[in-house]
Amino acid sequence: MSEATEQAAPKAKRPTRAHRREEILAAATRVFGSKGYHQGSLVDVAAQVGITHAGVLHHFGSKDKLLWEVLEYRDRVDVQHLEGKHIPGGMDLFRHLVTTAQLNADRRGIVQAYAVLTGESVTDGHPASSWVGHRFSVLRGEIAEAVREVARERDVTLPDGEAERAANAVIAVMDGLQLQWLLDPEAVDLAEATRFAIESILTATLGSTVRIAST
Amino acid sequence: MSEATEQAAPKAKRPTRAHRREEILAAATRVFGSKGYHQGSLVDVAAQVGITHAGVLHHFGSKDKLLWEVLEYRDRVDVQHLEGKHIPGGMDLFRHLVTTAQLNADRRGIVQAYAVLTGESVTDGHPASSWVGHRFSVLRGEIAEAVREVARERDVTLPDGEAERAANAVIAVMDGLQLQWLLDPEAVDLAEATRFAIESILTATLGSTVRIAST
């Protein structure tokens, strides 16, 4: 967790370790994104930073550990555009999801890495499967809570488990649209399609029209 | 194409070639499903049929060709429960999609293979990417046409491109739900969630409640 050394140091020049690790993480994200975890090699990652694969192992110990740090790195990047630091609730959450989709349309590499690793993670004993599983369950909880919040605001009583069903559908549609967009960017407008799909699910769940402002 | 010899032969015993190929295809589906294409080896596939990897190559020539036949095999299996042979249109199509989801809940292997290969296919130069891309575009066309058909039945005029947007969302939600279900079958009722999501999207698209009978 606490990696220390975050520009708080008085001395000017000491970017080496933390900085190099960050470079490697970015490179690994690109490599795992474009080739997958199994097919993307440490040699590929190392070459992008201009070192040998043994140099990468010096910093991360093993390929599995590197993957773990890449996933955490993605999480960090993912929320860094949120100044509030905290994930919003209620309708703000859905606006946030659409905004993220919009940003993602210009971050193909990260989207690809996420899609590839998520798909790969359903294989037996994949090192990322617990991360993806955990991620899904956290997201499910947050989105379901937001659905309940909006329902409360509108005085709608939801059947049992309905919020979770809606949350699952929202997560599913976002992942699925990313896949289609990656394979054929012309066929899908990522942000627009995401907004449309989330609105549809919320509207059907809450029984009254839900709109998400197109930023 | 024409593989000839389809039980029309008078002589009783000659299942060897065609039968062996089916065995290998089934094994390859399991292997690619549980390990992915790159990580699943010909040795793995061969072992499941009780031969060597060279024996597999004798039948399929190369690993890439084997993958292609696996994908076609999946298509064949996928529609074989349709007696009409033809994919239905209108509301029947959506009923068919839900029914398929229901069947899929008992065919984890095939779902896993599809999910893994679809995810892997977004990597650079993957041999399955054109298949997946083609599959998406065909599905998109068929589902969009079904949406238009239902809209016509209900005297609803759809904005331009709305049918395609709905189709994309339907495809996305199905793929996404499969992923979640594979990673945590307890958290998602595949058929139920699929029905819910498709109903939501159709309802929002057509402006009036759409129900799909739960078979």
Place this chain on the structure above:
DNA sequence: CCACACTTACTTACTGGTTAGTAAGTCCCA
């Protein structure tokens, strides 16, 4: 009806390539 020609379904053995990981040494900066 059977022997010879040919095909099919493999196996064994190998090649050339790639992989993650290790160990030991070198260079450079503080």
Place this chain on the structure above:
DNA sequence: TGGGACTTACTAACCAGTAAGTAAGTGTGG
């Protein structure tokens, strides 16, 4: 002068694909 950031050199494993051989059919001509 000492420690971190590497490199070089290596290993052991695994991979797809090829080549050559074998054993068991299958078809056919006499």
